[in-house]
Structures are given as C-alpha cells and as structure tokens.
Amino acid sequence: MKKVILSLAVIAAMGLTSCKNEAKQAGETATAETEATQSDIAMASAAFGVRGNCGMCKRTIEKAANGVDGVASANWDVAKKKIDVSFDDTKTDVAAIHNAIAASGYDTEQVAGNLDAYENLPECCKYDHAMEMNQSGTKASEDPHHGHNH
Missing domain, CATH: 1.20.5 (Single alpha-helices involved in coiled-coils or other helix-helix interfaces)
Incomplete structure (x- = not known):
C-alpha cells in the first residue's frame, strides 16, 4: 500500500x-x-534649423540631441544647418530637443542658444547669430554686416 x-x-x-x-x-x-x-511603436521625426559651423559643432549638437531620453537618432547637416531627429514621442517632444540643443550653446529655429555655453565653445564653433538655418544646401552669400548679435 x-x-x-x-x-x-x-x-x-x-x-x-x-x-x-x-x-x-x-x-x-x-x-x-x-x-x-x-x-x-512608431517613431516620430522632425527636421529643423540649428546654427553652427564645423564638425566639432556637429558632434556637440548631435550629442545634445541624443542626450534627450527618447531620441533614437540625430544627424546635423553642416552645409544645410539642419538637424534630422527620430524620437519616441511617448518619451519626449520636439520642444525638449530644441531646449537641449540650445542649452549646449547653439541657436535653433525656436530657441536661442545659451550665451554662457556659447561663450565656452571653441573659437571655430562661434557661429554668426544671423546665419540662415535649414538651408537648401547652397552656400549662403557672405554679408560683412552680419556680426554676433548677443
């Protein structure tokens, strides 16, 4: 048993x-x-103008954008002064990306760059605050009257 x-x-x-x-x-x-x-989840994308001059600017601008939680990719075009960003719109929005880039010292179409951060940029990165952004890719004509407007 x-x-x-x-x-x-x-x-x-x-x-x-x-x-x-x-x-x-x-x-x-x-x-x-x-x-x-x-x-x-569908990623949102945005493209907007960001002022800058060179490859060092590109690294700083892209690093600032990629530092925003939810940003999947950021690519700033030196010639066009334009950034293309892909992001998860459940985690962030375009305004937060503009603010992050501006905090690094660079003007965007919507937000002026932080002046203290701008002053700390390398000399080659100190861009003309009147430069055109989001360009077609053709070189803008040089205007000697455009200076730094702080």
Whole structure:
C-alpha cells in the first residue's frame, strides 16, 4: 500500500512540475509579445534649423540631441544647418530637443542658444547669430554686416 501511495505522490509531483513549466512558457511568450509591441511603436521625426559651423559643432549638437531620453537618432547637416531627429514621442517632444540643443550653446529655429555655453565653445564653433538655418544646401552669400548679435 505504501508503494502505491508513494507512486501516486511521485506522479502527482511530476504533473505539478509540468504544469508549472507550461505556465512559465506561457508567461515567457506573453513577455516576448509585449517586447515586440514596444519595438513596433512608431517613431516620430522632425527636421529643423540649428546654427553652427564645423564638425566639432556637429558632434556637440548631435550629442545634445541624443542626450534627450527618447531620441533614437540625430544627424546635423553642416552645409544645410539642419538637424534630422527620430524620437519616441511617448518619451519626449520636439520642444525638449530644441531646449537641449540650445542649452549646449547653439541657436535653433525656436530657441536661442545659451550665451554662457556659447561663450565656452571653441573659437571655430562661434557661429554668426544671423546665419540662415535649414538651408537648401547652397552656400549662403557672405554679408560683412552680419556680426554676433548677443
């Protein structure tokens, strides 16, 4: 009689173990589906003007934009004075990206660059505050009357 009870207990324990494994697998599948849904979130994109001069400016501007939580990519075009940004609009918005770039010392179409940060930029990065932004890519004509308007 003891052997029968022991056998039933072992079989029952095995049955419980397999149920737990099935439940665990079902949980893992649900987690995988949730992760897939999160990666399917549509990214928003924006393009706007940012003043700057050179490759050092490019690194600083892109670093500032990429530092905003939710920004997936940022690419500033030196010739066009324009940045293209992709971001998760559930985590951030365009205004936050403008503010981050301005805080690094660079003017955007919507926000003037922080003057203290601007003063700390390398000489080659001190751009003309009247320069055109979001250009077509052709070189703007040089106007000797445009200076730094602080």
